[in-house]
Amino acid sequence: MAEPPVVEVRRISKHFGEGPARVDALREVSLDVFPGTVIGLRGPSGSGKSTLLNVVGCILEPNSGTMRLNGELVYDGKWLRADLRGLRLEKIGFIFQSHNLLPFLNAWENIAVARILAGAGAAQAKGRALELLTYLGIERRQDAMPGELSGGEAQRVAIARALANDPRIILADEPTAALDSPRAAAVMDLLRKVATERRTAVIVVTHDEKIFDRFDHIYSLRDGALEPTRASAA
Amino acid sequence: MKAGLPAVTAGREVNLALKDIRHNLGRFLLTCLGLSLLLGIVLAMVGIYRGLIEESLGLVRAAGGQVWVVEGGTRGPFAEASRLPGDTRIAIAAQWGVAAAGGVSYQNVEAQLRGQTKRLLVVGAQIARPGEARLVDEGRPIIRSRYEAVVDRGAGLVLGEQIKLGRDTFTVVGLTSNLVASGGDPVIFITLRDAQKLQFDLTPAASRRESVRSSGTAGTTDTVNAILVRLMPGVDAKRFAQDITRWKHLAALTQEDQETVLARSVIDRARRQIGLFTTLLLTVSTVIIGLIIYTMTIDKKKAIATLKLIGAPDRRIVGLIVEQALAMGIISFVAGVALINAGQGYFPRRVLLELTDAAMLFAVVLVACLVASALGVRTALRIDPASALAG
Numbered sequence: 001m002a003e004p005p006v007v008e009v010r011r012i013s014k015h016f017g018e019g020p021a022r023v024d025a026l027r028e029v030s031l032d033v034f035p036g037t038v039i040g041l042r043g044p045s046g047s048g049k050s051t052l053l054n055v056v057g058c059i060l061e062p063n064s065g066t067m068r069l070n071g072e073l074v075y076d077g078k079w080l081r082a083d084l085r086g087l088r089l090e091k092i093g094f095i096f097q098s099h100n101l102l103p104f105l106n107a108w109e110n111i112a113v114a115r116i117l118a119g120a121g122a123a124q125a126k127g128r129a130l131e132l133l134t135y136l137g138i139e140r141r142q143d144a145m146p147g148e149l150s151g152g153e154a155q156r157v158a159i160a161r162a163l164a165n166d167p168r169i170i171l172a173d174e175p176t177a178a179l180d181s182p183r184a185a186a187v188m189d190l191l192r193k194v195a196t197e198r199r200t201a202v203i204v205v206t207h208d209e210k211i212f213d214r215f216d217h218i219y220s221l222r223d224g225a226l227e228p229t230r231a232s233a234a
Numbered sequence: 235m236k237a238g239l240p241a242v243t244a245g246r247e248v249n250l251a252l253k254d255i256r257h258n259l260g261r262f263l264l265t266c267l268g269l270s271l272l273l274g275i276v277l278a279m280v281g282i283y284r285g286l287i288e289e290s291l292g293l294v295r296a297a298g299g300q301v302w303v304v305e306g307g308t309r310g311p312f313a314e315a316s317r318l319p320g321d322t323r324i325a326i327a328a329q330w331g332v333a334a335a336g337g338v339s340y341q342n343v344e345a346q347l348r349g350q351t352k353r354l355l356v357v358g359a360q361i362a363r364p365g366e367a368r369l370v371d372e373g374r375p376i377i378r379s380r381y382e383a384v385v386d387r388g389a390g391l392v393l394g395e396q397i398k399l400g401r402d403t404f405t406v407v408g409l410t411s412n413l414v415a416s417g418g419d420p421v422i423f424i425t426l427r428d429a430q431k432l433q434f435d436l437t438p439a440a441s442r443r444e445s446v447r448s449s450g451t452a453g454t455t456d457t458v459n460a461i462l463v464r465l466m467p468g469v470d471a472k473r474f475a476q477d478i479t480r481w482k483h484l485a486a487l488t489q490e491d492q493e494t495v496l497a498r499s500v501i502d503r504a505r506r507q508i509g510l511f512t513t514l515l516l517t518v519s520t521v522i523i524g525l526i527i528y529t530m531t532i533d534k535k536k537a538i539a540t541l542k543l544i545g546a547p548d549r550r551i552v553g554l555i556v557e558q559a560l561a562m563g564i565i566s567f568v569a570g571v572a573l574i575n576a577g578q579g580y581f582p583r584r585v586l587l588e589l590t591d592a593a594m595l596f597a598v599v600l601v602a603c604l605v606a607s608a609l610g611v612r613t614a615l616r617i618d619p620a621s622a623l624a625g
């Protein structure tokens with residue numbers, strides 16, 4: 001890999017609570033994710049997968065360690081950037097287990113809103129939204145409200161929203177948990193396509209064994225610590 | 235395939251506040267309906283208050299004078315009893331700067347109008363002098379010195395009709411509109427001479443003898459309640475009034491003073507009551523807006539967390555909530571205004587909607603919306619973006 005990693009996590013620790021109630025959710029975790037790769041995070045419930053994803057997503061402040069995103073040092077014992085939301089808006093796309101589409105916006109508006117938040121005009125944002133819907137093969141559902149979409153369709157709209165601002169990193173927390181096998185496979189194919197075509201780094205939290213073979217690497221978490229990695233079949 | 239696509243509305247703004255309102259349209263509009271009723275009541279009360287002022291000032295304004303000369307030490311017939319000898323008019327008319335002066339009298343009487351007892355305010359005024367009914371909108375002003383009357387439409391009489399006051403019968407020769415006493419009684423104009431005779435006729439015989447004895451002016455009934463003065467162009471009314479007040483037994487008010495006196499005495503209490511109710515209703519409106527906006531915010535918790543997670547700055551979130559509160563206030567206000575305009579004819583008293591009052595209330599409503607959105611804003615700002623990820 002000649003390219004530098006997009007995500008560089010070094011000895012990141014995070015605990016909740018103090019004293020006897022203290023839970024060490026992450027213990028000195030180090031991790032690199034390179035452009036164009038899709039990596040998996042697995043581990044039993046409570047092992048710290050979501051916590052790691054939230055730290056990388058700059059939603060949760062760790063207690064120690066360092067983190068670089070897209071080459072920029074964003075955490076070194078403390079946040080180094082005041083405008084974390086701006087960072088998220090421009091660099092990170094989020095995909096959730098439940099799609100988390102805004103219920104009062106239709107499909108294209110849900111995508112366009114991310115663009116508008118980043119400063120785009122309404123017409124430009126709509127153009128981008130339709131382009132992404134076409135890219136993901138659901139352009140005919142552009143005017144449907146989230147309640148009218150099937151689980152697979154909603155998840156694709158959510159992926160489109162995550163892609164709206166051409167992020168360098170996509171973070172997906174169990175994106176296939178609510179989907180059946182063929183649809184889960186389709187979503188994973190899409191993420192793979194995005195990573196390959198847009199050189200995006202994709203981190204997917206999952207304990208869905210059916211899709212383990214679709215990652216470039218799978219990292220296993222246990223009690224907040226990374227276990228030795230293994231390359232996937234691909 | 236393509237033909238089935240809904241029309242693309244390019245460039246349409248994605249306003250989160252309005253989109254969310256549309257998503258919950260029923261509840262939102264119902265709240266607006268309730269609020270519009272409250273704001274409508276506020277507007278009606280303010281309008282009735284303005285109507286009261288307008289009605290009571292109408293008479294004073296219609297008189298067409300610039301200075302009111304009244305009994306010394308009083309604030310004129312609209313505030314207290316004011317009596318002065320009728321011949322004072324001649325002395326006043328002779329003053330430098332006076333274009334015209336007319337004696338006027340006011341008395342409340344009960345009269346039989348088409349078999350019904352009605353209260354009237356009888357205004358005695360001199361023909362072609364300040365104080366006469368100038369603005370006759372049907373018929374003509376009084377031109378004969380005896381037994382003619384100009385009556386306000388509020389009395390329900392028509393031209394040519396006869397009306398008995400005291401021992402005399404008067405013929406209606408002209409009609410005015412919107413001339414009522416501060417209590418709402420319609421006004422009837424007759425000549426000063428007729429009015430003085432009516433006063434005499436209606437006074438019981440015993441007290442008539444008493445007043446003749448005490449005043450020493452045997453048989454004199456020539457008193458007026460005020461003398462209305464019209465000044466020549468360029469003469470300062472305030473200055474003139476000050477000069478007259480230096481005379482013994484006399485006081486003088488400018489038209490402006492007179493209106494202030496009237497507005498104060500008649501309207502002060504109404505103002506306080508209406509002010510209290512208005513404050514109460516606006517407070518209730520603010521609480522309602524606050525609660526609805528708060529509930530709408532709670533319902534949007536996950537959406538707000540998602541917006542924050544994606545990277546929406548706080549001002550966007552605050553804007554979303556404040557815009558909804560403002561939309562609620564503006565829609566309700568407009569509906570309230572429409573409601574009052576539609577129902578204006580059904581109020582028992584005159585409702586006078588003034589633009590400045592409406593603008594003031596609008597500003598107050600906007601401020602109330604901002605206050606009301608505070609709770610929702612506070613809640614929204616506390617929502618943790620990470621909560622969007624859970625479940």
Ligand SMILES: Nc1ncnc2c1ncn2[C@@H]1O[C@H](COP(=O)(O)OP(=O)(O)O)[C@@H](O)[C@H]1O
Binds near residue numbers: 017023024043050
């Ligand atoms: N906000 C929090 N407060 C306290 N404890 C938490 C919080 N979030 C996570 N934890 C704890 O941290 C540990 C790791 O949680 P999490 O990262 O959600 O695990 P996973 O996603 O792998 O199931 C768990 O023991 C959990 O109870």
Ligand SMILES: [Mg+2]
Binds near residue numbers: 049050051
């Ligand atoms: Mg989790």
